Amino acid sequence: MEARYSIVFCFLMLLALSSASAFPNKKQYKPCKHLVLYFHDIIYNGKNAGNATSAIVAAPDGANLTVLAGQFHFGNVVVFNDRITLDNNLHSKPVGRAQGLYIYDTKNTFTSWLGFTFVLNSTDHQGTINFSGADPILVKSRDISIVGGTGDFFMHRGIATIMTDAFEGEVYFRLRVDIKFYECW
Amino acid sequence: MEARYSIVFCFLMLLALSSASAFPNKKQYKPCKHLVLYFHDIIYNGKNAGNATSAIVAAPDGANLTVLAGQFHFGNVVVFNDRITLDNNLHSKPVGRAQGLYIYDTKNTFTSWLGFTFVLNSTDHQGTINFSGADPILVKSRDISIVGGTGDFFMHRGIATIMTDAFEGEVYFRLRVDIKFYECW
Amino acid sequence: MEARYSIVFCFLMLLALSSASAFPNKKQYKPCKHLVLYFHDIIYNGKNAGNATSAIVAAPDGANLTVLAGQFHFGNVVVFNDRITLDNNLHSKPVGRAQGLYIYDTKNTFTSWLGFTFVLNSTDHQGTINFSGADPILVKSRDISIVGGTGDFFMHRGIATIMTDAFEGEVYFRLRVDIKFYECW
Numbered sequence: 001m002e003a004r005y006s007i008v009f010c011f012l013m014l015l016a017l018s019s020a021s022a023f024p025n026k027k028q029y030k031p032c033k034h035l036v037l038y039f040h041d042i043i044y045n046g047k048n049a050g051n052a053t054s055a056i057v058a059a060p061d062g063a064n065l066t067v068l069a070g071q072f073h074f075g076n077v078v079v080f081n082d083r084i085t086l087d088n089n090l091h092s093k094p095v096g097r098a099q100g101l102y103i104y105d106t107k108n109t110f111t112s113w114l115g116f117t118f119v120l121n122s123t124d125h126q127g128t129i130n131f132s133g134a135d136p137i138l139v140k141s142r143d144i145s146i147v148g149g150t151g152d153f154f155m156h157r158g159i160a161t162i163m164t165d166a167f168e169g170e171v172y173f174r175l176r177v178d179i180k181f182y183e184c185w
Numbered sequence: 186m187e188a189r190y191s192i193v194f195c196f197l198m199l200l201a202l203s204s205a206s207a208f209p210n211k212k213q214y215k216p217c218k219h220l221v222l223y224f225h226d227i228i229y230n231g232k233n234a235g236n237a238t239s240a241i242v243a244a245p246d247g248a249n250l251t252v253l254a255g256q257f258h259f260g261n262v263v264v265f266n267d268r269i270t271l272d273n274n275l276h277s278k279p280v281g282r283a284q285g286l287y288i289y290d291t292k293n294t295f296t297s298w299l300g301f302t303f304v305l306n307s308t309d310h311q312g313t314i315n316f317s318g319a320d321p322i323l324v325k326s327r328d329i330s331i332v333g334g335t336g337d338f339f340m341h342r343g344i345a346t347i348m349t350d351a352f353e354g355e356v357y358f359r360l361r362v363d364i365k366f367y368e369c370w
Numbered sequence: 371m372e373a374r375y376s377i378v379f380c381f382l383m384l385l386a387l388s389s390a391s392a393f394p395n396k397k398q399y400k401p402c403k404h405l406v407l408y409f410h411d412i413i414y415n416g417k418n419a420g421n422a423t424s425a426i427v428a429a430p431d432g433a434n435l436t437v438l439a440g441q442f443h444f445g446n447v448v449v450f451n452d453r454i455t456l457d458n459n460l461h462s463k464p465v466g467r468a469q470g471l472y473i474y475d476t477k478n479t480f481t482s483w484l485g486f487t488f489v490l491n492s493t494d495h496q497g498t499i500n501f502s503g504a505d506p507i508l509v510k511s512r513d514i515s516i517v518g519g520t521g522d523f524f525m526h527r528g529i530a531t532i533m534t535d536a537f538e539g540e541v542y543f544r545l546r547v548d549i550k551f552y553e554c555w
Contacts, residue, residue: 023312023336027370046431057445058243058262058428061231061250065431075242075264077286077428079445079483081475099475099504100483101447105266105284113264113285115300115485117504127393130502130515132315132332134284134302145315145333147502148515150529151393155552159335182340182370185397185552208497208521212555243428243447246416246435260427260449262471290451290469298449298470300485317500317517319469319487330500330518344520367525367555 022142031158032184035125037118038165039082039098040090040174043068048171054080068170073104084118088165088174096120102135110137114144118177120152127151129179131160146179157183207327216343216365220310222303223350224267224283225275225359228253233356239265253355258289269303273350273359281305287320295322299329303362305337312336314364316345331364342368392512401528401550405495407488408535409452409468410460410544413438418541424450438540443474454488458535458544466490472505480507484514488547490522497521499549501530516549527553 044052046066056065060075069076081099085092100116111134118129128151133144141163149156158181166174229237231251241250245260254261266284270277285301296319303314313336318329326348334341343366351359414422416436426435430445439446451469455462470486481504488499498521503514511533519526528551536544 055430055445057430057447060240060242075240079473079475103264105264119504128504134304134313143335147332147517150513245425245427260425288449290449319489319498328520332517
């Protein structure tokens with residue numbers, strides 16, 4: 001009887017986990033390596049030069065570089081170099097930097113396109129992880145591709161599941177990145 | 186006699202197929218999954234805000250954001266969010282969106298560099314496909330890399346062969362994308 | 371006695387090779403294909419239109435498109451189409467073009483993020499190689515990912531080790547790219 005409940009429970013858990021994601025890993029492969037990291041984006045707004053870790057560098061016609069554009073920021077290109085931490089605290093000891101760009105790419109909702117690298121440099125991890133993919137920001141959990149890695153992540157590939165862990169005004173957001181490698185070397 | 190002709194015919198067909206492409210798949214591997222899709226790019230020119238699906242967001246010194254730059258648009262960066270359809274009709278029911286950027290990168294001919302994602306959301310396909318590569322626009326058929334995927338395309342890799350299916354003035358173009366996965370999961 | 375010296379020598383060589391790199395390939399896998407190429411970047415500064423092979427197309431607030439921005443060029447986006455040669459001579463016969471973008475992404479040191487393609491078109495190599503990764507410019511040797519290829523490099527993956535081979539003022543630099551494929555088809 002107990003065993004039966006556990007099986008039902010496991011099934012429901014799996015269902016819950018998969019339905020939370022935009023396009024889940026249907027076959028439920030197990031990662032060969034797994035990491036959860038957070039990164040913190042503080043966007044430059046003309047007044048926070050000391051703290052800002054990212055900056056708008058391109059904007060659509062008529063917009064400027066200190067205020068995200070109208071129409072759900074469509075056409076803004078942001079360059080970032082964000083602190084990576086092991087927990088959700090901006091002031092925790094950084095274990096690396098998230099470097100690259102994101103682009104707002106929809107006029108009637110919040111979505112972005114991401115091309116960036118995690119440069120990890122801690123006692124636990126030395127190496128880089130390269131990401132690429134679409135980010136439908138308002139979906140609770142969304143998947144992007146891990147297209148390669150170097151150092152400890154030499155030739156690795158996988159999937160990163162991103163969740164918005166905090167969003168404060170239009171200056172700060174924090175992403176939780178669940179890094180699942182399915183090809184390890 | 187017949188067999189001989191067939192062999193010659195096959196050989197000629199292969200030759201024709203391969204010579205049409207910039208850098209063909211010489212070993213003729215067979216894809217494990219195959220899709221043909223079209224996407225439609227309508228670039229913002231200052232007057233078509235209602236229809237436009239892409240916008241110039243960066244330009245070289247001296248150029249603006251509503252007219253593609255001189256010198257074969259060298260230095261223009263375009264953010265796009267284009268309709269994807271199963272056939273070449275802009276008004277067919279979309280099966281997803283092509284999101285990302287393209288960059289014009291040559292001063293004396295038309296070439297671009299592409300970084301984008303197909304976000305597919307139809308009864309047939311749920312998932313994303315991530316692309317990266319150089320696009321020598323004037324070559325009839327050119328290959329870019331599929332660097333990863335999610336959902337139905339979990340961890341897939343492959344090659345996409347792109348053909349310009351329509352080109353109307355400097356406002357609309359349509360690309361036929363022949364998606365060939367050689368690593369399926 | 372001799373054999374012993376050779377072993378020690380090999381060990382020291384390996385040590386030297388690996389310590390030179392930011393995040394080395396610890397397991398010392400052997401590439402299935404290996405290429406060394408150079409590419410040459412001449413950035414447009416408002417006066418060298420004839421020679422320039424790259425251009426600043428986006429800049430942070432307050433900067434312009436003919437002078438790299440202050441704060442270690444943070445926020446500059448550069449589109450390039452650079453000559454590729456077999457040796458370190460800018461005037462050697464090109465074997466292809468390096469096309470794509472780089473982004474300066476740190477405020478207090480020189481680092482960049484790279485997304486680009488080698489389009490090779492010589493008697494030896496016909497095909498493209500797609501790269502993505504972080505480039506900590508001041509580190510002697512740094513690794514980025516080869517995320518895919520076409521033509522002769524159909525479906526290849528690997529690691530590229532980049533070294534700055536020359537740096538002349540803020541107009542010219544030359545990178546040595548050691549291309550090591552670990553997945554060949």
